[in-house]
Amino acid sequence: MILTIDIGGSALKYALFEGELPEMKGELTLGERGAENLIKKICEVYDICSEAGRIKAIAIDSAGLIDSNKGQIISAANLGIDEPLPLCDIIGEKYGLPVYIANDVNAAAIGEMAYGAARENVNYVFVAFGTGVGGAAVVGRRLYEGKRGLAGEIGHFITHPNGLPCPCGRKGCFERYASVPALVAKAAEHDPSVTNGRELFDRYYAGDENIVKAVDEWMDEIVLGLVSITHLLDPGAIVLGGGIMNEKFLVPEIEKRLRAAVMKEYSNICVRGAELGNAAALYGMLFRANLRLKEGKNR
Ligand SMILES: [Zn+2]
Structure with a gap:
């Protein structure tokens, strides 16, 4: 299954996909700003979803400047992140999984292309x-x-x-x-x-x-x-x-x-x-994760 997470200014929306259908969906309030809290919340989402089955990749989208090749948030003012955060490495190393990231608008654009x-x-x-x-x-x-x-x-x-x-x-x-x-x-x-x-x-x-x-x-x-x-x-x-x-x-x-x-x-x-409304980014990240997995890339 692929876990997709959409990081917004005040909450994380997530969907766990088996094929093209969401097995599980939810939302978690972000609370505090800053990198540490964001990582903690992503881990909470992982814990919730991993009970539903084996996760083979995590695909995250976020507002802000994102370097998707390096797997970093360069900066995201609304999340209180003002220096590069290597989010994919941090999460990927913790769980031993491929982790992908993209800008939220880019993710929504891919979602509308693939499914909308x-x-x-x-x-x-x-x-x-x-x-x-x-x-x-x-x-x-x-x-x-x-x-x-x-x-x-x-x-x-x-x-x-x-x-x-x-x-x-x-x-x-x-x-x-x-x-x-x-x-x-x-x-x-x-x-x-x-x-x-x-x-x-x-x-x-x-x-x-x-x-x-x-x-x-x-x-x-x-x-x-x-x-x-x-x-x-x-x-x-x-x-x-x-x-x-x-x-x-x-x-x-x-x-x-x-x-x-x-x-x-x-x-x-x-x-x-x-x-696809506000689910577009999650669908976009699903598509992107499948593509990157097929290409053998883990970031
Ligand atoms: Zn301007």
Whole structure:
């Protein structure tokens, strides 16, 4: 069986797979921040799952900068990890098992490719909208990782020269305009009583003019980033993830606007909603673990 673990800012989600079916699923609150506690919690998950049968590999995804070849978390601000943590070696040596790690957005992109919205696509791009904007490109059914595994920082495309400052240290990054907080902030300019996405869409569906305008402008911001992706990669599809894309009108409307915004040779570009929701990363790690096992790699 393969144990997959998704490390989020406040909890570990896990699933134990026999073949393609989860034998066991669960969630463990992370509690404290920092490397020591994280390792302890991963061991707790292992103990829970090892009672259900023999585990032959562990596959972990996490937010932050991840070096998947070395099996390290380089840094993860939301986990309180600011120096490289050789997580795969630590866990792998403790249990004598292959241990794999990948960035959470990359893992979700692989999940959607293997089992979700991009099953039919050889080349596609995944873009996730949440607190920030993350992305990953799949080329020839494999993740395009770049020289050090850092490819896909779509959120830091510059869409507004000299625009809003970004925590990355530059100005005018795509995610400062296209993330969920960016949308909420835009709506709050019109109406300060809007503080979250749920409220915002309730008002949108009720036809509140100012909110409709904010959502409208936000979709145009998203299109700015997707235009560059389309022209760079001519992908078979762009899959949009993140809970906000559950608002069903968004994906077809963004597709329509994108088709009108790209060079005419690209105007059949296809945009789809993600299908696996917050399980995408776990499925992606299952796929990756099976691939790496087949290749005889233990990290
Ligand atoms: Zn940035």
